[in-house]
Amino acid sequence: MLSAEDNVLLTRIDPGTPMGSLMRHYWIPALPSDRLPGPDCDPVRVRLMGESLVAFRDTEGRVGLLDERCPHRTASLYFGRNEESGIRCVYHGWKFDIHGDCLDIPSEPAGRGRADRIKAIAYPCIERGGLVWTYMGPPDKRPPFPDLEWTLVPDSHRFVTRRLQDCNWLQALEGGFDPTHLSFLHKGDLIPGVDFPLPVASEFLPTGAGFICAYAREMFGKTVWCGETFLMPFHKLIPTELPGAHVWAPVDDETTMLYSIDYNPDAPLTQAQREAHESGRLIHAANEAGSDRTIQNRGNDYMIDRAVQRSGRSYTGIPGVGVQDGAIQESMGRIADRTREHLRPSDAGIVRLRRYLLNAVAEFQEKGAVPALDPTAYRQRPIYAFAPLSVGLHALLPAHDAAVAGSAAWAVAESLA
Numbered sequence: 001m002l003s004a005e006d007n008v009l010l011t012r013i014d015p016g017t018p019m020g021s022l023m024r025h026y027w028i029p030a031l032p033s034d035r036l037p038g039p040d041c042d043p044v045r046v047r048l049m050g051e052s053l054v055a056f057r058d059t060e061g062r063v064g065l066l067d068e069r070c071p072h073r074t075a076s077l078y079f080g081r082n083e084e085s086g087i088r089c090v091y092h093g094w095k096f097d098i099h100g101d102c103l104d105i106p107s108e109p110a111g112r113g114r115a116d117r118i119k120a121i122a123y124p125c126i127e128r129g130g131l132v133w134t135y136m137g138p139p140d141k142r143p144p145f146p147d148l149e150w151t152l153v154p155d156s157h158r159f160v161t162r163r164l165q166d167c168n169w170l171q172a173l174e175g176g177f178d179p180t181h182l183s184f185l186h187k188g189d190l191i192p193g194v195d196f197p198l199p200v201a202s203e204f205l206p207t208g209a210g211f212i213c214a215y216a217r218e219m220f221g222k223t224v225w226c227g228e229t230f231l232m233p234f235h236k237l238i239p240t241e242l243p244g245a246h247v248w249a250p251v252d253d254e255t256t257m258l259y260s261i262d263y264n265p266d267a268p269l270t271q272a273q274r275e276a277h278e279s280g281r282l283i284h285a286a287n288e289a290g291s292d293r294t295i296q297n298r299g300n301d302y303m304i305d306r307a308v309q310r311s312g313r314s315y316t317g318i319p320g321v322g323v324q325d326g327a328i329q330e331s332m333g334r335i336a337d338r339t340r341e342h343l344r345p346s347d348a349g350i351v352r353l354r355r356y357l358l359n360a361v362a363e364f365q366e367k368g369a370v371p372a373l374d375p376t377a378y379r380q381r382p383i384y385a386f387a388p389l390s391v392g393l394h395a396l397l398p399a400h401d402a403a404v405a406g407s408a409a410w411a412v413a414e415s416l417a
């Protein structure tokens with residue numbers, strides 16, 4: 001369990017909150033690049049970190065992300081005219097570029113000089129891995145973009161979806177570091193016909209960007225080591241045969257945008273792999289047309305099928321592993337009350353995660369320290385390998401580390417830096 005104070009400290013991300021201020025020191029995904037398909041396209045509303053913003057792509061193709069409220073009379077820039085390298089508020093024609101600089105005040109032709117002193121709140125953007133990412137922290141503290149392997153492979157090697165979750169970012173993230181739920185919540189659905197066994201051993205490995213909780217399970221007649229990898233502030237690398245990733249970007253305290261990624265570091269995804277991801281059977285989920293809302297959602301009880309649940313073919317009767325996660329995370333309430341929990345030794349991964357984040361917030365509040373800003377600390381790939389328990393995880397690490405070090409992605413990172 002967590003004290004009520006620590007629960008507030010970890011979960012609240014509005015401007016000025018401790019966690020919100022810390023998280024703003026990292027790059028945060030704002031929207032898929034293809035939602036802004038070309039120069040001077042329609043602007044898009046973005047809700048992120050409790051702030052209402054508007055994204056646009058200017059005449060040169062650069063992405064701008066501005067406070068939705070025009071600094072003149074606070075009208076929404078969403079209705080603005082995106083033209084000639086800036087967005088123009090349709091209320092009085094004031095025009096702003098991607099940096100938030102006011103370029104024109106046509107309502108006062110004689111007052112042009114004053115435009116220099118007016119600035120819209122603007123957050124810098126970068127496009128990586130098919131997404132627009134933004135930095136919302138102090139301008140002088142902006143770090144280089146982290147070397148996340150999935151953002152550095154060619155588009156053909158990657159499959160990305162996103163969807164809204166009606167709950168706080170932390171309880172969704174915690175779901176990614178709960179090793180035992182795989183044997184219950186997802187029973188019957190992770191690998192059809194195979195019961196996902198409980199871990200028989202675990203190891204904790206700190207890294208420069210977070211940590212790895214590695215678990216050994218006896219499966220397929222072998223011992224499989226899977227490293228659940230946490231990277232600051234809200235990334236997970238998913239240990240499967242081909243790697244995956246999740247990013248839980250806070251929309252506000254009670255809503256989260258989950259980005260889910262499957263990728264092959266070395267080759268394009270095959271048609272069969274793309275179709276498997278599109279099916280929504282595993283980490284991805286199908287959305288309502290033109291929406292980030294899943295078709296299976298709270299309003300229809302995630303389409304739970306009690307007959308399937310009773311049959312035992314699926315432990316939940318809810319189709320789709322990713323939807324099962326979302327269903328159960330949302331069922332805890334918009335912000336889970338962690339004072340009511342009863343954690344057990346098998347919840348050690350969640351305790352590690354909270355301890356890491358509480359420590360990071362404390363160091364930030366006391367000293368202004370921000371961990372894991374070195375982009376190369378993110379040069380990781382989740383561990384998924386076989387070694388008998390008697391041999392152990394550490395025997396696997398040299399070969400794993402050598403494979404990661406040999407990734408073509410790092411040369412791409414250096415060319416982009």
Ligand SMILES: [Fe+2]
Binds near residue numbers: 181185
């Ligand atoms: Fe899960």
